[in-house]
Amino acid sequence: MNKTSAFKPFYLLFYFLITLSLSAQNNLEKASPESQGLSSEKLNDLNSIMHSYVDNNDFSAIQTAIVKNGKIVHFDSYGYSDISENDKLDRNDIFRIASMTKPIVSIGLMMLYEEGKFQLDDPVYKYIPEFKNLTVKKRKKTKPVKNDVKIIDLLRHSAGFNFKGPEDYRKVIDMDLEQYTQEAIKTPLLYEPGSQWRYSSSTDICGYLIEILSGMKLDTFLKTRLFDPIGMNDTFFELPKDKIQRLTTLYIKENDGELLSFDNKSNSPFAKKVILLNGSGGLLSTTDDYLKFCQMLLNNGTFNGQKLITRKTLELMKEDHALGLKYKKLIFGKKKGFGLGFEVIKESNTKFGSKGTFGWGGMFGTYFRIDPVENMIFIYMTQSFETYKLKLSNTYRELVYKSLSN
Numbered sequence: 001m002n003k004t005s006a007f008k009p010f011y012l013l014f015y016f017l018i019t020l021s022l023s024a025q026n027n028l029e030k031a032s033p034e035s036q037g038l039s040s041e042k043l044n045d046l047n048s049i050m051h052s053y054v055d056n057n058d059f060s061a062i063q064t065a066i067v068k069n070g071k072i073v074h075f076d077s078y079g080y081s082d083i084s085e086n087d088k089l090d091r092n093d094i095f096r097i098a099s100m101t102k103p104i105v106s107i108g109l110m111m112l113y114e115e116g117k118f119q120l121d122d123p124v125y126k127y128i129p130e131f132k133n134l135t136v137k138k139r140k141k142t143k144p145v146k147n148d149v150k151i152i153d154l155l156r157h158s159a160g161f162n163f164k165g166p167e168d169y170r171k172v173i174d175m176d177l178e179q180y181t182q183e184a185i186k187t188p189l190l191y192e193p194g195s196q197w198r199y200s201s202s203t204d205i206c207g208y209l210i211e212i213l214s215g216m217k218l219d220t221f222l223k224t225r226l227f228d229p230i231g232m233n234d235t236f237f238e239l240p241k242d243k244i245q246r247l248t249t250l251y252i253k254e255n256d257g258e259l260l261s262f263d264n265k266s267n268s269p270f271a272k273k274v275i276l277l278n279g280s281g282g283l284l285s286t287t288d289d290y291l292k293f294c295q296m297l298l299n300n301g302t303f304n305g306q307k308l309i310t311r312k313t314l315e316l317m318k319e320d321h322a323l324g325l326k327y328k329k330l331i332f333g334k335k336k337g338f339g340l341g342f343e344v345i346k347e348s349n350t351k352f353g354s355k356g357t358f359g360w361g362g363m364f365g366t367y368f369r370i371d372p373v374e375n376m377i378f379i380y381m382t383q384s385f386e387t388y389k390l391k392l393s394n395t396y397r398e399l400v401y402k403s404l405s406n
Helices: 003-026 040-055 098-114 129-133 151-156 166-171 177-184 203-214 218-230 241-246 287-298 311-317 392-402
Strands: 061-068 071-082 135-138 141-144 250-253 259-263 336-338 343-345 358-362 366-371 376-381
Touching: 040 061, 040 071, 040 392, 061 287, 061 392, 098 151, 098 203, 098 218, 098 287, 098 311, 098 358, 098 366, 151 203, 177 203, 203 218, 218 287, 287 366, 287 376, 366 392, 376 392
Parallel strands: none
Antiparallel strands: 061 071, 061 376, 135 141, 250 259, 336 343, 343 358, 358 366, 366 376
């Protein structure tokens, strides 16, 4: 027997272990579009339109993915992760997911709800005493609030807080969540708690509640309780040094049409020590990682043999909890509502999708939808402030539904 023959069983074992390891990292299997009821021809149309956005210099890069019946039927990358370095966008590249952080943190808090750590109608001051002393703006005057802020108000954006953008966060970037919360509640609320829906950064305070209720830092809690169990190995608040080269550059479009680097791997605050664990928009992730999170939600809280949250709690989160609240800007109504961390579709229609579809997006050009009726997930990731102006989500959603062949 020669040496090659003698070691053949070990080669086979090594190959099997490597294959198993790679499979565990991806978790979702590939399948042809036709085998799951989608049209390859229509998906080619989607590809062409996404390429045209990049060719027209609207976006530096776009990554799109569709999962149907638990199988990846479409995954494509267009453009460059960094234009100046001529780096083509790769499947493993890392994105700033901005407000797509909110559903993750909301799920984390509701995991503690299932453990009996709190009730949704609990006043927040029960856990953060300073919430007892909140004030609200009324006719240019500041008065004590009449209504207590409840935990449900933080989750559904009815607490009275304002939305914070990148400039606001730069002022508090060196604070931890406790310090940030203490600073946030000094500012008078915009309206009485529980009276209006207004998009805000209240999920940051949900993150602080997770720390109080679990006894762990937010990043540690999410890693041990959510990310590790379902294999989200590339999702974090602070970019590990060995993954910096995978960070996609964030661009802003100037008036002359040129794309200007706003944040890149050489100067990104995500690649430095992160103190403020921003539960409203601070996570980094990959498309594959976020697909795992979405598939867990679509599977009623289970993925890769791990049960994270129950079906009944997810059903509660997907109810329209904004019903009956006044809207500062009318973005909801008969067809759409807002749950505990997600937008929810209340009526099936060609514009928004099937009844029961839910999801959200992020200001840096990230977007996901989960359609339980079609048993389908679709995501895109870009790194640009232009997606809302160009209505990329509307175009992408329409193209996805057009690709269904049955």
